[in-house]
Amino acid sequence: MKNQVQLITYVDRLGGRLDGRDLQRLRALLAPGGALGGLFGGVHLLPFFHAIDGADAGFDPIDHTRVDPRLGDWTDIKALTEVMDVMGDVIVNHMSSASPQFLDYSARGDASPYAGLFLSLDAVFPQGASEADLLAVYRPRPGLPLSTVTLQNGQKKILWTTFTAAQIDIAVHHPQGRAYLDSILQTFAGNGVRMVRLDAVGYAIKKAGASCFMMPQTFDFIAEFAGRARALGIEVLVEIHAHYRRQIEIAARVDWVYDFALPPLILHAFFFGTAAPLRRWIALRPSNALTVLDTHDGIGIIDIGAEAGDRERQPGLVPPAELDALVERIHLNSGGTSRQATGAAASNLDLYQVNCSYYDALGRDDTRYLLARALQFFLPGVPQVYYVGLLAGHNDMALLARSGVGRDINRHRYDEAEIAADLQRPVVLRLLALIRLRNSHPAFGGSFDCSGDDQDLTLRWRADGVHEASLHVNFQTLEHQLRCSDGQGGWQQWPWD
Secondary structure, eight states: OOSSOEEEEOSTTBSOOSSSOHHHHHHHHHSTTSTTTTSOSEEEEOOOEEOTTSTTTTSSOSEEEEEOTTTOOHHHHHHHHTTSEEEEEEEOSEEETTSHHHHHHHHHGGGSTTTTTBOBHHHHOTTOOOHHHHHTSOOSSSSOSEEEEEOTTSOEEEEEOSSOTTEEEBOTTSHHHHHHHHHHHHHHHHTTOOEEEEETGGGSOOOTTSOSSSOHHHHHHHHHHHHHHHTTTOEEEEOOOSOHHHHHHHHTTSSEEEETTHHHHHHHHHHHTOOHHHHHHHHHSOSSEEEOSOOSSOEESGGGSOOTTOTTTSOOSSOHHHHHHHHHHHHHHTTTHHHHTSGGGSBSOOTTEEOOOHHHHTTTOHHHHHHHHHHHHHSSSEEEEEHHHHTTOOOOHHHHHHHOBGGGGGOOOBOHHHHHHHTTSHHHHHHHHHHHHHHHOGGGGSEEEEEEOSSEEEEEEEETTTEEEEEEEETTTOOEEEEEEOSSSOEEEOOOO
16 A cells, blocks of 8 residues: 555445446546546545445445446546556445345345355344343443344344344355355455455444354454465455444454544544643554545544453543534534534434534644644655545535435435535645645655654654654644754745744
């Protein structure tokens, strides 16, 4: 993976028209000469497979090996890989109830060759599940992870549905489950995709009497799957929202993890005027991280909170009262719009996330927003910028009202005119300049150090005894300085205001 900033985007929501040429348009946008040409070393394409508009915005694939024809086809994906590195999602936990495999199973029941592909309650609890067994299962959303289903042939089944009833969980260790997942990897590899994100992998393994989330057996599955991907020349990114020590454990066993603690910690630093929790995390965090401030999901809160059920022995990076206050401050900064999209206020909810654009979470304060991006870019790892964050986007209340899905507040559909206009806004122009600096300055290929006190943080990179880049932020006064060597024995001071 290149040590350059990457873009995270939906193909159809960044100038798309759903006419079969959206992948070609995205390639033109990102290629040299395009409006975003030369900015990114890679792009994470959020679900582009058939179909992109299911129950969960493409994360419930009907056919994971087919590009949605409204976007283009595999030749378009391969053409994009010639411009930059491409990452795709492998949704390892579930598939759509409208998939050909499930429809065959529904029609033929236990006689279907896919009968073992879908995880039933009995497969995990052959002796039956007690109330205690079911209550022990970790849930990201309200209710049990099960759905009672009447198949087309009349059979009744209780199936695992961790997220929605339209997303049927896969038996990943069954031969059919393994063959299904391998077919995705092989299709990706054959079309030039060299990075994959394992979506919902923390829930992929189920075990009677256990939490069914990030168990030792889950780690074993991740390691096994990552090995199969590497054999095809594919790097693996693991997506897990969990206690911060889990991220450290996972990082030791995979190619890449997200630094999901970073987004709320940067907000905390600005809201409370302290660098202490952020500096503590910088000393602990894994270096094989993709740094993000925003993604297609909400802003994670669980990532800096205490371990559920073990708060005394596994405290969080910030105290519970400050975590609650952080959430309330996001709601205040967004004018209450994030509250309408979070928790019980919206469907498709996740209990551990606040749905809000990062720009709105910071009250549309350009200085704080650019400092947040600079902090992201200065930390070890590979930065990713979400397409809404790239354009300093606002919460999309109209889309939220139409869909009723909380996370849609930060999934705006930009047309080409909006993109052109937003690319001229001062905050966006300065962000683009920061991206170019991060991609090109030699210091970022060297060694890193961090210093400071409770209010101040200084991040510094040095390479070859010649190149240096440093960022200083005082979170109480907002005093800041970004400077870098100019290659001629002098210094360049970054123009913020």
